[in-house]
Amino acid sequence: MDILKLLSRSTKQTGKNAPGKGAVTLPSAGTPANPQLFHDEVPESRGKKRKRGGEKVDVVKQGEEDDEVDFFASKTAVPKTKKGRRESESEEESKKLETILDEPHLLDEEECRQILRSHRLKHTLLPSAKSQEKKVKKSKKGKADKKKSPSKDDYKQLYPQPLTAFADLRSTYRISGRLAENLATQGYKIPTEVQMGSLPLLLQPETAIKDVAELEGVSAVDLLAVAPTGSGKTLAFLVPAVNSIVQLRRLSEDKKHHGLQAIIVAPTKELANQIVNEAKKLSIGTGIKVVGMKKGMRVVEENEDTVHEEENSSDEEESDEDEEPKKSQKPKQPIAKADILVTTPLILLHALATKNPEEHAPLPSVKTLILDEADVLLDPLFRDQTLGIWNACVNPELRVTLWSATMGSNIEALASSTINERRRKLGLETTARVVRLVVGLKDSAIPNITHRLIYAATEPGKLIALRQLLHPTAKSADATQSLRPPFLVFTQTIPRAVALHSELLYDIPAEAGGSTRIAVLHSDLSDIARDQVMTRFRNGEIWVLITTDILSRGVDFKGINGVVNYDVPNSGASYIHRVGRTGRAGRDGGVAVTFYTKEDIPYVRDVANIIAASEKQAGKPASEASMQKWLLDALPKPSKEEKKKLKMHGVEARRSGLPSKDGKGDKMKISTKSGYERRMENNRKGAIQGSKRRAKEVEATAEDGGEESEWGGLDE
């Protein structure tokens, strides 16, 4: 059986984007009506929200009826503010507003269960350190000191109040009126699943969860949230962070004072910048200062132990893990005025460096720590840096939330043990307070995109196939066979991204903008160049952006029509994040194309499994699934060791993307020319050089008296 041929054939386009099934909806075609991904049927009498007065409101429909409805305006008398008119909300104003708000809307437990189920939300209270200790003590009687891993019974399922409309943030969870206005101004109407499941819990756990003995007296929970790409996690972590700071600022005498209260860590500069922008939009008029961490910025008072970071030390991520902070010769900067600081891990850790490399300056005022893309931040590459920041947050009231579309059980275990360990060190109660929220199926891509796996026998074949997507022939002129720009193309390494960029540079006709329409972004570029490419791509000036995994996480480009995995991703998680750059906020029509060659066969299974799970999650009948079970079973299963190697280094043969000296890497070179053509070209060059050399030798021999020399031959 030829697996390769079968795989290509079986991954033909199916489903709603298949040829002949009507027009393709493109994700760039406007704002989605409903950003929610899951709306499972709920029986008639259920899923209804009961107001205190007994009046029933259809939960799912709320917010869908009319695009123009202003949910905040109808419920509150929040005055429409002009830009800059009100720096911060006064206590008096907010009290006045609260008295005219609707009464809180709370659902009974059965209603909560139904709604949570219909939106595929699952909350689990993770076992507390205390309960585990008790277990170990019990089991130790006479036995070796063996740690017992928690059993299924140690996990308790919770059914907290879901947030069914943004209006409830104000009426039930009493968020700041200004924050509510900012949300309304940005047009948020229907909460996404992760917002439904996390906001009540983070804003007011005592209202959101009742009658759970383990959480009695717990005023703040820590949260591990696993929710699909593009499902609005940013808003879910920003709203509670902004709100808690507004509330504290209200009580503060000195409104001009800015003390660092929340830290948001993200793995790349691009994502950190994006979070800064979102946080600033939510903080308009609240007086909150949101700052993106920059090189040389000071965040703590220096004492004799503090090492001041050199201003021009090189930057974080990808290339700079080994960097050590050095003593600055430059004058000290004042401490950055910030309430919320958004940072990549290393740059903040440098700013906290002390003379003792094991210790970091503490951040006692920080009460909120948010790890976005937490699984990457706790992966070995960033782990020490992230834990360094975490340990520097010594405030006993610290609340930690971790967010990602993918989170392995090892990361979950590390996170909850770090939370418990930290509390133990600070002499705090180690009772249960870590909640895990999972939206949809863990380890599955978003259900609203179409996946295509395309086999190319050789590297040049991949390039030809990519060109076909860019320039569909008359035969394949169907929209499903082409990729409508804008789209992202991911390669395994920086040299390959650069090489692919130069190959495709002139593929877009001059009338359409030519080479200005295509760009490359990677970590070897300067910050300014990276920012410029991001802005041009966001503005729609760039149509095809070639990049590495640096853009695979978190970055939100609303109108992306497709993602091309020119090189197979290094892991299943990487596939989920890369393809999740399309189909954001529930938009339909995104396409994810993955090319693979013979070298990739051992690793395609993970991707194929994710595609199968995603199609299942989307409710695609087995007959329409692009991934047939027998085919999945036929694909080789990589060993744990192979998977680990792939995750760390990618497909070995493709690592450099440049011709190797021994010629072996040559077949992985990005070029339309086949290995044979390139060899012939080399041979021709060799022949020319050889004939020139011979001519010289003939001349020399003639001069020397005619002794025959050895012939140089062709280059191999």
Ligand SMILES: Nc1ncnc2c1ncn2[C@@H]1O[C@H](COP(=O)(O)OP(=O)(O)OP(=O)(O)O)[C@@H](O)[C@H]1O
């Ligand atoms: N309730 C909502 N209604 C409509 N759009 C929303 C809503 N919440 C968020 N969005 C939009 O959805 C898009 C994706 O949000 P966001 O970037 O927070 O996703 P994410 O879950 O963090 O994704 P990723 O896992 O890729 O980081 C953004 O453009 C955001 O403005």
